[in-house]
Amino acid sequence: MFAKQLTVFIENRAGRLSEVLSVLKENKVNILSMSLADTTEYGLLRLIVDNATLGKEKLIENGFSSLLSDVSIIKIAHTAGSLQTLLKVIDKGGVNIEYMYGLSIESEDAYVVLKASDSEKIDEILNANGVKTLSCEDLAHI
Amino acid sequence: MIWSKEETLPREEIEALQLSRLQETVHRVYEKVPAYRKKMEDAGVRPEDIQSLSDLAKLPFVTKQDMRDTYPFGLFAVEKDKLVRIHASSGTTGKPTVVGYTQGDLDTWTECVSRIACMGGASAKDVAQICFGYGMFTGALGLHYGLENIGAAIVPSSTGNSQKQIMYMQDFETSLLVATPSYALRLAEVAGEMGVDPEKDLKVKIALVGSELLTDAMREEMHKYWGKDLLITSNYGMSELMGPGVSGECLEHCGMHINEDYFIPEIIDPKTGEVLPAGEQGELVITCIKKEGLPLIRYRTKDITRLFYEPCKCGRTLCRMENLSGRSDDMLKIRGVNVFPSQIEEVILSVEELGPHYEIILEREGYLDKLTVKVELAHSTDSFSVLEKIAKEVKDKLKVILGLDARVLLESPNTLQRFEGKAKRVKDLRNLSH
Numbered sequence: 001m002f003a004k005q006l007t008v009f010i011e012n013r014a015g016r017l018s019e020v021l022s023v024l025k026e027n028k029v030n031i032l033s034m035s036l037a038d039t040t041e042y043g044l045l046r047l048i049v050d051n052a053t054l055g056k057e058k059l060i061e062n063g064f065s066s067l068l069s070d071v072s073i074i075k076i077a078h079t080a081g082s083l084q085t086l087l088k089v090i091d092k093g094g095v096n097i098e099y100m101y102g103l104s105i106e107s108e109d110a111y112v113v114l115k116a117s118d119s120e121k122i123d124e125i126l127n128a129n130g131v132k133t134l135s136c137e138d139l140a141h142i
Numbered sequence: 143m144i145w146s147k148e149e150t151l152p153r154e155e156i157e158a159l160q161l162s163r164l165q166e167t168v169h170r171v172y173e174k175v176p177a178y179r180k181k182m183e184d185a186g187v188r189p190e191d192i193q194s195l196s197d198l199a200k201l202p203f204v205t206k207q208d209m210r211d212t213y214p215f216g217l218f219a220v221e222k223d224k225l226v227r228i229h230a231s232s233g234t235t236g237k238p239t240v241v242g243y244t245q246g247d248l249d250t251w252t253e254c255v256s257r258i259a260c261m262g263g264a265s266a267k268d269v270a271q272i273c274f275g276y277g278m279f280t281g282a283l284g285l286h287y288g289l290e291n292i293g294a295a296i297v298p299s300s301t302g303n304s305q306k307q308i309m310y311m312q313d314f315e316t317s318l319l320v321a322t323p324s325y326a327l328r329l330a331e332v333a334g335e336m337g338v339d340p341e342k343d344l345k346v347k348i349a350l351v352g353s354e355l356l357t358d359a360m361r362e363e364m365h366k367y368w369g370k371d372l373l374i375t376s377n378y379g380m381s382e383l384m385g386p387g388v389s390g391e392c393l394e395h396c397g398m399h400i401n402e403d404y405f406i407p408e409i410i411d412p413k414t415g416e417v418l419p420a421g422e423q424g425e426l427v428i429t430c431i432k433k434e435g436l437p438l439i440r441y442r443t444k445d446i447t448r449l450f451y452e453p454c455k456c457g458r459t460l461c462r463m464e465n466l467s468g469r470s471d472d473m474l475k476i477r478g479v480n481v482f483p484s485q486i487e488e489v490i491l492s493v494e495e496l497g498p499h500y501e502i503i504l505e506r507e508g509y510l511d512k513l514t515v516k517v518e519l520a521h522s523t524d525s526f527s528v529l530e531k532i533a534k535e536v537k538d539k540l541k542v543i544l545g546l547d548a549r550v551l552l553e554s555p556n557t558l559q560r561f562e563g564k565a566k567r568v569k570d571l572r573n574l575s576h
């Protein structure tokens with residue numbers, strides 16, 4: 001199962017990040033997790049939110065370059081080595097991981113957000129190995 | 143449609159008409175304009191010396207500086223009470239240049255613009271929306287009267303309030319648009335924001351663009367937004383000479399036909415002032431041969447172009463000037479390299495992932511010029527490699543074309559400034575006095 005990640009392009013300029021956050025706040029889009037990767041000139045802000053479609057629409061209305069992409073949000077146990085076990089499974093399936101970051105919800109388990117080179121294929125691999133992933137509906141109810 | 147029979151005269155007849163009008167004009171300014179008489183005396187030439195068109199080269203040039211030196215009416219050849227209209231160009235430094243028209247001049251102007259409108263495909267059936275700023279600038283009123291004269295319905299909407307402009311286009315079924323190329327793109331963008339597709343939902347079939355360069359890349363970009371069938375022609379003029387109407391492109395797209403029965407064009411070497419043969423590139427010099435108020439003789443336009451005298455497929459015999467690739471006034475000197483902003487524009491428009499808006503920033507770091515180009519992303523991406531590829535493509539192309547290293551900054555859509563008149567995309571922050 002995929003979830004939708006909201007990606008926003010931001011220039012490395014004072015106040016730009018906070019403009020994104022205030023658009024989301026005004027539209028009551030709740031941020032569950034974020035990752036900011038940047039160069040000296042610009043960055044990509046990647047967000048997991050409760051309503052990605054609304055977030056994208058409002059950001060575009062406000063002049064941001066924004067899109068949705070498919071990511072897998074995978075539940076992993078809070079124990080040593082569990083992430084590595086997961087990565088081994090994915091590796092074996094021959095899928096590249098483009099990037100990943102954590103997502104914490106108030107529960108015993110941890111989650112990782114994972115963007116793979118082939119999102120169809122990673123879904124198959126995860127399903128075949130009985131790994132639980134979150135959907136957009138799940139995110140809307142967190 | 144060809145508006146006037148003068149547009150199709152055989153070359154000998156055009157030249158005979160030009161010579162008699164030139165001789166009359168030279169006699170008149172010698173009699174009536176002390177500044178001209180002085181210039182001619184200094185050059186050792188008298189009106190009788192003009193016996194053929196090639197004798198034009200004996201006359202001294204007039205420059206914009208001459209107009210400033212004689213501000214406001216020093217080069218006028220009529221009493222002020224004969225004037226019926228005064229326009230001025232906004233001088234960025236010091237006094238503006240003032241131009242005045244007699245009733246006869248306004249009639250000439252209207253005639254010239256009527257021809258150019260017809261060259262671009264306009265007819266009495268058109269609803270013409272004029273999105274040029276009305277005021278002291280000659281652009282809007284020139285097109286206004288020329289188009290009205292051929293029977294088109296004029297919508298004098300001027301610039302600004304772009305949403306209302308789109309509403310007029312929908313409600314009045316505007317079929318002809320007069321604008322700068324950059325404002326035409328801006329209007330398409332605003333239409334899009336309003337949920338209006340300019341190609342499908344509007345009836346604009348003709349665009350007469352001017353006051354800004356129309357490069358091939360810009361033309362392509364306009365087709366992208368307004369549809370491939372839009373008839374886009376550029377026209378040329380400057381207030382000193384009259385305003386728009388000096389020349390205009392026909393639908394054969396092979397340069398702009400000069401209204402030679404009113405203006406004699408020459409191409410000179412800008413350094414030596416020597417007249418160059420037809421087909422060679424150099425600075426355009428124009429002599430007004432039917433103006434009453436302000437008949438400028440051998441006016442140096444600073445525009446770089448070439449002239450072609452072969453008859454055109456459209457049936458006109460009027461000579462053609464090549465569409466401008468740059469104005470020498472706009473030329474930038476960056477690390478010793480001559481750069482026209484239009485060259486940078488061409489690179490940006492060639493990159494699929496970028497929008498048509500951009501900004502050129504020049505700074506000085508130590509003793510080195512630093513060139514920064516800001517561009518807008520047209521598509522969204524989740525990938526750094528895509529962003530890097532876009533920036534690199536612009537950088538590499540600039541390097542090949544200009545031989546310069548540039549810093550390329552990617553910006554979100556709709557963040558760079560939009561322009562309604564002539565776009566000002568260059569910010570030169572170098573302090574050149576040091």
Ligand SMILES: [Zn+2]
Pocket residue numbers: 392393394399454455456457458
């Ligand atoms: Zn032609």
